[in-house]
Amino acid sequence: MSSGRALTGTAWAVLVLGLWVWGRDAAEVPLGSSAPITGDIAAVGRPLGEPLPPEHDPVGAAEPRRVEVPSLGISAPVVARGLDGDGAIDPPPYDMPHTVGWYGSGPRPGASGAALLVGHVDTDTRPAVFYGLSAVRPGAAVTVTRSDGSVVEFTVDDVQVLPRDGFDARKAYGPRRPGRSELRLITCGGSFDREAGAYTANVVVSAYLTGAKGMAAGR
Template identity: 70%
Template sequence: MPAPHGPAGHGRLLAGTAWAVLLLGLWLWGRDVTDGSGVGSAPTTGDIAAVGRPLGVALPPPHDPIGGAEPRRIEVPSIGVDAPVVARGLDEEGAIEPPPFAEPRTVGWYGDGTEPGAEGPALFVGHVDTETRPAVFYGLSATRPGAKVEVTRADGRVAEFTVDDVQVLTRERFNADRAYGPRKKGRAELRLITCGGTYDRASHSYDANVVVSAYLTGERAKGNGGR
């Protein structure tokens, strides 16, 4: 849904809510989690409700990991995302630094984590809005399972991912394993993360995160439509 806008200057507070919840995921980084049977196999419900997987949607089989390389650009055609990617580290509080607010159409990638195409989940973060207009991941909550995500890498390859799960995770019931851990061992995966849930005008912040999960289903040379 469209995000309401607060007064000028609220941007950093708004971003802080979104990225603070990443602390739990980073604390659990490298921890083995269960295979996640049932994750994405049916619509999600309750306070981590989002679209889940619509019944009857057939998803392609996973492609074997192709090894990692730094991402340069990310595309999600179904929601109109076509954006440059910049590597980001951790801020002084230990959370992933978001892209600068001066670059609202840029996506951040956690550069000390998994590279897209390698086994495990690669983390991508983007703003949902600024003080005055929508930002790069404004439409992320509208993503549906089966949607394609393409990551152009520094090695000239394009890693092709398929969305298999979309959730809105509230701070009160946040599950770091579910958000950041691998959904299935042995797969190359990614997460797309932004603000979500309810916007509080008083604090200029959101109370949840939209987390889109996808897995590698193909790869090709840049400029080549074939696999």
């Protein structure tokens, strides 16, 4: 997500379309499998025949404090965020381009459901925390250090670039499997539409819990 360039909350507005999936009974509805993504929405599909690690049972809920994607060199603090005045997810301030925002009204990473982490892709002058996010590969590890001292590890399932036009919120943010602990890493993608003051798409990385260490693992 960019700062300036006549940008307000518009670039984030598409994210609000998915917030309802954390309400009511969305977590109980299967929204597809972890099958390979194909077609022009795919950034990185899973190599055919390459197995991914088995899922880990959800662990006790604790707030995220830091997220790391070692294969991309990402290591960033995480802060809880709510909604802004337009009803979109309020991202970290533009003067904190290397901080990741967690949608605090949704699931916590490691608990059952799909937790949402959002970050800027760039600023007016430099890349930001999720600049290289679209390059992450299926099978890559994502670790989240939590407030109880535990570390939960997720495995990337797939990467999608979803255009704003015809955006499917359930596909982007809904859990792939009921009762499973999942994670979404989201930033802007596509091209920057100067007239609209927004990017044309969102990069959505989907991952699922495959390990836990520390306090959470024993609960």
